[in-house]
Structures are given as C-alpha cells and as structure tokens.
Amino acid sequence: MDFIGIIRSLEELLYEVMTWLIFYPRTMLRILINPTQMTLYSDTELHDTPTERYTDSLSPPLLLMLTIALTHGIELAVGLKATSDLRADSVLAGIMASEKNLLIIRALVTAIIPLVIALVAMRAQRQPLDRNTLRQPFFSQCFLATPFAFVLSMANVIGRRGGDTADGIAVALAIAAFIWFCWAETRWVGRQQDLGPGKALLAGVGSVALAMAVALGVAAAMTLLL
Secondary structure, three states: OOOHHHHHHHHHHHHHHHHHHHHHHHHHHHHHHHHHHHHHHOOOOOOOOOOHHHEEEEEEEHHHHHHHHHHHHHHHHHOOOEEEEEEOOHHHHHHHHHHHHHHHHHHHHHHHHHHHHHHHHHHHHHOOOOOHHHHHHHHHHHHHHHHHHHHHHHHHHHHHHHOOOHHHHHHHHHHHHHHHHHHHHHHHHHHHHOHHHHHHHHHHHHHHHHHHHHHHHHHHHHHHHO
C-alpha cells in the first residue's frame, strides 16, 4: 500500500472511532428504551449490503465488545484488578495478566449469553442451524445483552469498592439489570415464537437463567482448570 493509501486508511479509522462517541450512547439508549424495536431493526439491517448495515448505530457485536472494553477501562481507572482473586502462580492469572488476553476472555464469556439464548430460540422454532440462520438471532441478542452486561459490570465494580452503601447499590443495580433483561427477553421470545404472556415469560426467564448458568459455568471451569 502506498503512502497516500495509508493516510486514507488512517482517515477512515479516525472517522470511524470518532463516530463511536456519538453512536455508542445513542444505540445504548435506544436499546434501553425500546429493546423490541432494536431487535427488529437488527433483523432488518442484516438484509442490507455489508457497507450499508448499521449506518445510524453500532453493529451488535461491536457494541458488545466496546462495552466490555469500556467496563474494563473503568475498572482500571478505579484501581481494580481482575486477577486479585486468583492464585499468583495459576495459569489463568498469567493469561489474564495481559490486558489483551483478559479482554478476549471476557468477550468470549459474555458472548456465550446471546449465543445460548439464540440457540434455545432456534431449537424452539425448529430452525436449521448454520452460520447464516444463527446470525440473525445472535445479533439481536447481542443488542439485548449489552446493557445487561454493562450494568452488571458496574454493579461488580461498585461492590468491589466495598462499604455497606456500595454493596446495597451494587445489589440494586444487579437486580434491576436482571429484571430488565428478563423483560426484554420475554418480549423478544413472545414475538419470535408467537407466545402468550405467560408462556413468553417462562421462556424468556428460562432462557436468561440457562444462558447465565452456562456463562458462569464456563468462567468457573476456566478458574478451576487453569
């Protein structure tokens, strides 16, 4: 690539990163206010050409990854270390000593939640599983999982800072995040599977519980095995 090409690539990169400052909070706010509308929006955008997708927002996986990076940055800013509860001689502590490795691990564990819910929904609808059919529910679930992951991470940060007041705030935030996520999933499952309110609630809460159990199980297994 010639020098002019490198400069143009840098211009595009700078412009893209600067747009995140606008579209990140805008997308998060839209999801919080109307999660169902944003899942419909995500489904529609996937029918566009790659260059035309999510032009007025961030793509769901990118939004989730940026959220993980942002919450990690907040942890570092307040002086918290992810390896503080791990044995200093453990393999996992060595892996997580690298900020890049830590972010990759967190992204993979967090992404298990939308993946599991998407798989459960596809199984319930008896859809064939391949890379193309999985993309639509997974992208929608990345949208819904992002605010949940952000608030849960902030609750963790506040709780680890210590103090009775901090613990109360952390618990309240975690409960609020879980309730919102279950509400969003109930609406999504009800629309996807054409379920009544009662069945949609059971399916939505069940999917969230299963996804959380799998994600926590993977995280615990990594801690024990490594």
